[in-house]
Amino acid sequence: MKGLLKITGGAIALPFLCGIVFVVAYVVMVGVAIPQLPSWAQPSLTKWLLDIPQDSDNYDAPAWNEYDPTRAFSGTWTDYIGLDAEIIGIPLWGPLTKWGEVYEKPLLGCTYHDSNYSSHTGVDFPVDVGTPLHAVLSGEVVWAGMNGPWGRLVVIENNGYQVWLAHFSEIYVEEGQIIERGDILGLSGGDPADPGSGNSSGPHLHYGIKQRDGDDYWWVNPNQFFTSDDYLPWGCSD
Known part of the structure; x- marks a missing residue:
């Protein structure tokens, strides 16, 4: 019974832990890794990471x-x-x-x-x-x-x-x-x-x-x- 509870708890916690890992990795990439790159490479990588389409009025959606x-x-x-x-x-x-x-x-x-x-x-x-x-x-x-x-x-x-x-x-x-x-x-x-x-x-x-x-x-x-x-x-x- 205890083993089943552990398995169930692990299955529930796994997506949450993955989310935390993703957020931490993202913050490290944006806040730590990018500033270490050559100045010419920083803008394009920052744009790739952060930019999202401004399609607010695409009513074909x-x-x-x-x-x-x-x-x-x-x-x-x-x-x-x-x-x-x-x-x-x-x-x-x-x-x-x-x-x-x-x-x-x-x-x-x-x-x-x-x-x-x-x-x-x-x-x-x-x-x-x-x-x-x-x-x-x-x-x-x-x-x-x-x-x-x-x-x-x-x-x-x-x-x-x-x-x-x-x-x-x-x-x-x-x-x-x-x-x-x-x-x-x-x-x-x-x-x-x-x-x-x-x-x-x-x-x-x-x-x-x-x-x-x-x-x-x-x-x-x-x-x-x-x-x-x-x-x-x-x-x-x-």
Whole structure:
């Protein structure tokens, strides 16, 4: 009987012990082994170990096949028209960090209808959790809170446009609030361990823009509202 209990206990403990060994090995690799490598070899190995695809809005994935993100909260257009109704720039202001490394400009990851994810409705900027997110459009906050695979979502409307910013870790604004371009809306998120991140495979900001004409509305490419001088190319992970 005691022998059976030992065997059963060992079978239960084995996966747990393997997990501990994996975590320890991973920490040793990242924290100890990598710094011992030549400087030219460190970035590529670090990226291989730590990078994960920013495919937060790949709605072709089976988990979201029944979900239409473009209609996540249809009917919340308020027809707000105010000053500074022009969308300008990127919600991230440099310098900022990714994996603790400082960059002078935002890093552009997956793009609008990226070849990796044809259904991608905006652009992604990989960035560490907790980075301030700024309004690129003055207007009315028409959504501020959880919204399905978008996670914590903020939507700002003005003169027939809505700016959608997804995967916040913290939101500082509320619905009905009038904000100005440059205001801090909250902090970036996207950590898969955070249930409020929605469908996100790694820390980043999703930046989408929707345009409306009458009862019709559609996604537009955010790249037309900023230039190549505003970001550093990062690439969309596989």
